[in-house]
Amino acid sequence: MNKSLFYIFVLLATFNARASFILLPMDETAQQNHLKAYGITYWCLSRDYKASWLLNYRGGSFLLPDADEIRKECKIRGVSFEVISDSEQASILNEISSPSQNMESVILEKAPKIAVYTPKGKQPWDDAVTLVLTYAEIPFTPIYDEEVLSDQLLMYDWLHLHHEDFTGQYGKFYAAYKNTPWYIDQKKDAEALAAKLGYAKVSQEKGAVAKKIRDFVIGGGFMFAMCSATDSFDIALAADGVDICETMFDGDPSESNYQSKLNYNNSFAFKNFTLERRPEVYEFSDIDMTTKRRVLMEKDYFTLMEFSAKWDPIPSMLCQNHTQLVKGFMGQTTSFDTSLIKSNILIMGTCELNGESRYIHGEKGKGMFTFFGGHDPEDFQHQVGDPPTVLDLHPNSPGYRLILNNVLFPAARKKKLKT
Numbered sequence: 502m503n504k505s506l507f508y509i510f511v512l513l514a515t516f517n518a519r520a521s522f523i524l525l526p527m528d529e530t531a532q533q534n535h536l537k538a539y540g541i542t543y544w545c546l547s548r549d550y551k552a553s554w555l556l557n558y559r560g561g562s563f564l565l566p567d568a569d570e571i572r573k574e575c576k577i578r579g580v581s582f583e584v585i586s587d588s589e590q591a592s593i594l595n596e597i598s599s600p601s602q603n604m605e606s607v608i609l610e611k612a613p614k615i616a617v618y619t620p621k622g623k624q625p626w627d628d629a630v631t632l633v634l635t636y637a638e639i640p641f642t643p644i645y646d647e648e649v650l651s652d653q654l655l656m657y658d659w660l661h662l663h664h665e666d667f668t669g670q671y672g673k674f675y676a677a678y679k680n681t682p683w684y685i686d687q688k689k690d691a692e693a694l695a696a697k698l699g700y701a702k703v704s705q706e707k708g709a710v711a712k713k714i715r716d717f718v719i720g721g722g723f724m725f726a727m728c729s730a731t732d733s734f735d736i737a738l739a740a741d742g743v744d745i746c747e748t749m750f751d752g753d754p755s756e757s758n759y760q761s762k763l764n765y766n767n768s769f770a771f772k773n774f775t776l777e778r779r780p781e782v783y784e785f786s787d788i789d790m791t792t793k794r795r796v797l798m799e800k801d802y803f804t805l806m807e808f809s810a811k812w813d814p815i816p817s818m819l820c821q822n823h824t825q826l827v828k829g830f831m832g833q834t835t836s837f838d839t840s841l842i843k844s845n846i847l848i849m850g851t852c853e854l855n856g857e858s859r860y861i862h863g864e865k866g867k868g869m870f871t872f873f874g875g876h877d878p879e880d881f882q883h884q885v886g887d888p889p890t891v892l893d894l895h896p897n898s899p900g901y902r903l904i905l906n907n908v909l910f911p912a913a914r915k916k917k918l919k920t
Contacts, residue, residue: 508634510740514621521567522590524576524583526563527560527825534896537578538563539905540637545571546612546912554818555606556599561821561906564606574860578638579896586722605810607756607818613658613723613911615641618649618665618714618730627889629727629877630661630908633901635890639908646694647708654717658911662730662834664876667711667737668785669704670750672833674730679749702751704744711737715769719866723835725907728832731872732788733770736776747780770872771861772843783833789874790857791835798881801829803836803852803859817908818913819862819871829859840865850903860903871907878904 525538532538542563545552552565567573567584575582577759585593597604617631621643641661644653654660654710666672671688678684691703700706711734718724726734726783736745742758755778756762765772777784782794805825810817829852836857842848843863850860862871878900879890895901 517586521587521774522585523565523567523571524585526581526583527562527823531568531581533581534579536633536892536896536898536900536905537684538580539909540639541575541580543579544574544607544613544637552609554607554609555597556607556814556817556821560823581756582662583695589835592599603810607814607913609912611912614656615659615908616644616657617663618645618659619643619663620645624879628663630904632783632889632892637905646698646706646710647712650698659723660717661796662726662734664728665730667707667733669702669707669746673783675749680881684877704751711759714745715902718868718870721867723868724870727873727878729834732771732785732834735771736785738767739763739765741767745776749780769865769870770843770846770861771841774841786855786871788837788841789834790838791831793855794855796852796854802826803850805850816847816849816862818910820897821906822899822902830875830880830900836874836875863875
């Protein structure tokens with residue numbers, strides 16, 4: 502009888518101790534590929550597995566159910582994982598729930614449908630978001646003006662704006678590249694597309710696209726933009742109905758005194774900015790800090806703000822990382838003049854050396870948006886024509902993690918923002 506009881510006890514103990522969860526650790530030393538860990542989590546959501554994002558627990562780890570195919574996928578993609586028991590999972594969640602801990606467990610409900618606004622022709626630069634989505638094996642659909650203007654954004658939850666100029670000034674590349682074949686072809690293609698879509702000027706067509714994207718966000722979409730897509734988007738909205746383009750861009754002079762005709766109420770994030778009138782200057786406005794900053798490459802870092810994970814889970818999700826100090830990087834729009842950011846915008850990352858803002862977030866209608874300054878988190882000064890970054894060399898990039906935070910963010914069951 503005692504022997505039978507012993508075997509029953511051993512059987513029950515073995516059953517209770519069995520592994521039933523997979524933890525993807527996201528701290529600095531335990532995870533060999535932070536970027537692909539997001540892809541694993543997305544992959545699980547796309548197959549209807551339950552997942553949780555453990556905010557501020559070991560760098561923002563992910564908790565997944567234990568399944569042979571998940572273990573196999575982690576091994577194939579080179580993602581570090583830990584198999585934990587029910588009791589270990591309960592202990593972790595108990596620690597996270599403690600009021601003394603700045604942590605929170607957020608349920609991830611479904612894989613968001615992702616669109617990337619990007620031209621169909623090859624451009625002489627690469628887009629960081631497209632690179633990291635491909636590397637993390639997160640599926641996305643490239644769309645451009647025709648799809649946006651025909652209301653196809655309604656099919657997606659999350660939209661990224663590729664390195665883009667929504668003002669119709671062709672990226673202000675005129676002075677340096679007006680005689681290069683790619684610039685000439687780009688201008689010709691943009692004019693042909695605008696005419697096909699029924700617009701007399703590229704600036705008018707791009708303005709219409711910007712307003713469709715605005716409506717996508719107001720209706721509940723999530724929009725993420727980097728580099729020149731941030732300020733040029735806001736400028737296009739503020740300049741709605743105003744001709745700010747010079748003759749070399751649209752065939753006729755700009756309106757007189759157009760600066761005074763800007764409507765800052767229309768813009769998402771920026772206020773009181775002054776446009777750069779000179780067509781030969783590679784700059785849209787004084788929003789960007791590129792020409793105003795004096796930061797050496799070796800000292801160029803920005804700090805992520807710390808938020809309450811329990812009270813402010815939204816910025817906490819967007820700032821999850823294995824370090825609060827992120828290496829800086831430049832772009833046509835490197836960073837934002839803090840004095841020109843609207844008061845209702847949340848600043849999530851700043852460079853302490855000159856007070857510039859690098860990473861900001863806001864709400865518009867029922868939706869949300871994030872602007873991230875700079876072009877490529879692992880290429881300090883990416884030049885036109887430079888080869889794309891090889892992310893196999895940067896699998897633990899903190900800057901690229903910020904992009905993927907935004908990608909996964911719409912999957913979360915939302916709580917009201919308190920900040």
